[in-house]
Amino acid sequence: MQKNAASLASWGNYFHYAHKCHSPEWRYQALPAQASLLPYGMGRSYGDSCLNENGTLIHTSALQNLIAFNRETGLLRCEGGVSLASLIDLTLPHGWFLPVTPGTKFVTIGGAIANDVHGKNHHRDGSFGCHVRCFELLRSSGERLLCSATENPALFSATIGGLGLTGLISWAEIQLIPVNNAFLEDESFTCDHLDDMLELFRASRESHQYTVAWIDCLASGSSIGRGIFSRANHCRSKHLPQSANIRPKKSVPFFLPNGCLNRHTVKAFNAVYYRKLMARQKNSRIDYDRFFYPLDSLHHWNRIYGRRGFLQYQCVLVKDARDALFALLKKISHSGQASFLSVLKELGGTTSPGMLSFPRKGMTLALDFPNRGRETLALLSSLDEIVRESQGAIYPAKDARMSAEMFANSFPQLETFRPHIDPAFSSSFWRRVSNNKPEGQAT
């Protein structure tokens, strides 16, 4: 099953690599004998962590089987290629929901584990890896290792957040959370200043399971950090439906042209999105799809950035987070390069088993930058300085350009992780950050 894999890309459309592709049809099948290998889920990582230039991608799209679902306990075991979208469809009608979800439901279980993804509830529930009971890891040696906190615990920890480098997760078991219906009670506030926003995060920590804010990156001076704060809890009522009326999806059918037109459309896209958020009532009941996945309603929205693609920058700020955040926003606003909106979330103190897990106690900011080449890379490198000073980290799932040094700085357990890498596995990201090539040469 060797196919040409021109269509396998990452979400930022920043890299255009040639790959070979292997699509296992059944989970008992062996890995192909060649190196280098890298699992590929739905390519929702932005940079090159799901790419393997001139190597083989193990596309998991056929590994869609459930293995067991206990409707009484919410324990679910399924293959690594099952998407969060299909899991919700299957489990929500029985009163179970994902314990943690990223801002898109088009990601696989394998991808969610390999990046140890986080959601708007990290301050309360930790990352995805905190809810994984066990999984089977298929190594290039042909071994199938059951990994959990008690069995092969080191490989368990290495694989959660392990960027697909430790082997193929053929199946995994996760603990779902009980919900009464498909709705959330959402409250939104407009904030004029960063400090108001941070105060709301603090004040909502105990009372709300989900918190998030959208910051207007074009604001400057005293308005820096203005935006919308939203907090929510699952709706308790037992009399509401357990499924949502999912909106018909629209799609961006082709890449928009680069350049000026593109610059305006990106801003317009963000402005429309912002207005949609503003239009949400202050207190509203909202279905899970609109609440967690507002961007999923426009398929291929990444194409509005044109063929040159875009870069997402996501960092976590740890020490003196407020001041560091302020400094970042100031620099971004001054540069005029960001595409208007950024997302701010609070990360809590629950530690994940993952050795290379990105989430850690602090504030995490994520925003998009249209790819303007050197200018953009220089700006992002200067942002790295602020992150480094704050003893923070850059998120590999979003990254296309951080230096090996920044990577090592971001992940103190890197040397503990290294021996667990499968010798036949590698990625473009890994080759970039595990040696000392200067930044920004990857294109």
Place this chain on the structure above:
Amino acid sequence: MSKKIFISGATSAIAHAFARRYAVQGAHFCLLGRNPEKLAIVKDDLLARGASSVETVVIDFSSRHDYTATVNQAWQQASGFDIALLAQGVLTDEKRSHTDLAYLQESFQVNALSVIQLATVLGEKFAEQGKGSLLLISSPAGDRGREKNYVYGSAKAAVSVFCDGLRNRLNKTGVQVVTVKPGFIRTPMTTGFDQSGPLWADADVVASDLENAIIKGKSSLYTPWFWRYIMLVIRHIPEFIFKKLSI
């Protein structure tokens, strides 16, 4: 009431996608296939999705069998079926069949005879019961012989004609007999091809069309729908031109 469903070639991607749609509704299944490992995976998947029960029967369709006994046993165990889907098939290695007649025969056994024999027994059972839906997966390849796949295609042609005839015969019994002709579907059978491009569809598209065909009582369908028009054109190309083409 949850449906009782008989599927042969149950590990086929199309059949599995079809079964998943009924599993969430709590259906009972009897699955026939040759590979016990695959059957076990499909069984667990259907149960986890909500199937009420799943029986599996290991059987290889490339040799002769007493299908009457096989069907009788399954029928008795389930006390009848509402739906039967016959999905087994192999993409014949056409070159090999030019010289290897045993292989040609085996390929016919799987693609045509096993389907026709199972359908014969099931047809009688459904007729006795006075209701039910019997779906046979044929192929547009059976509509007209082409250089590239006429051995496969002629076996599918046999299935199509048989299916049409059976429908005609069972017309008054209240039994629905459906001839199914899928286009280019991304499944293990077609992984050797470049599966990108607008003509290619996923197995679930076929599954959804089949579910619809049952609800609407259809007799035959191309799936996705546009293959009907593609085949209309192909069937109408005059032979003196067609024989020179390589399509």
